[in-house]
Each structure stands twice: as C-alpha cells, then as structure tokens.
Amino acid sequence: MKSQDETLEEWCRSLLQAYELEDVQVDVNAILALAGVAAHSVVRPAAPLTTFIAGYAAGLASGSGQSTEASSMEEALAVARSLAADYDAEAAGTPGE
Numbered sequence: 001m002k003s004q005d006e007t008l009e010e011w012c013r014s015l016l017q018a019y020e021l022e023d024v025q026v027d028v029n030a031i032l033a034l035a036g037v038a039a040h041s042v043v044r045p046a047a048p049l050t051t052f053i054a055g056y057a058a059g060l061a062s063g064s065g066q067s068t069e070a071s072s073m074e075e076a077l078a079v080a081r082s083l084a085a086d087y088d089a090e091a092a093g094t095p096g097e
C-alpha cells in the first residue's frame with residue numbers, strides 16, 4: 001500500500017502530465033503548508049481557494065515573462081501566506097507579522 005506522500009506525488013505527476021506540464025516543478029509540501037495556513041487562519045474552505053488562486057497568479061506571472069516558474073511560485077505562495085496570517089491577526093484583533 002502506498003503512503004499518502006507517494007500517492008500525492010503520483011497524483012501531482014498525473015495532473016501535470018494531463019495538462020502537458022511535465023517540466024513544471026511542484027513543491028507539494030509548500031502547497032500543502034499554504035493550504036494549512038489558509039484553513040486555520042481564514043476558514044477551512046479557504047485552503048483550496050487560496051492554493052488555486054496562488055497557482056493561477058504564479059502561472060500568469062511566469063507565462064507573461066515577469067519571472068521564472070520557480071520564483072513566480074515562491075512569490076505567489078509567500079503573498080498568500082502573508083495575507084492569511086494577516087487575516088488571522090486582524091480577526092483576533094492583533095497586528096499581523
């Protein structure tokens with residue numbers, strides 16, 4: 001029986017192949033961490049929404065030549081993490097990080 005990590009890596013490869021994106025490097029752990037931050041800082045359903053929008057933003061930045069795929073993804077994840085942390089801080093009535 002495959003582990004959860006093996007299953008996620010296999011699923012990621014299958015999705016990339018289906019979209020003809022085999023050369024794209026995906027940091028599954030970073031995306032899952034972002035989903036966790038969004039789920040705990042905003043509301044649970046914010047996790048898939050946040051990761052989708054971050055990925056979309058990274059794709060637009062990379063596709064337009066604004067930056068490389070790797071730096072586009074890193075920047076998009078960082079922006080989303082920061083916004084989620086700020087959202088949580090605002091909800092608690094404390095300043096963000």
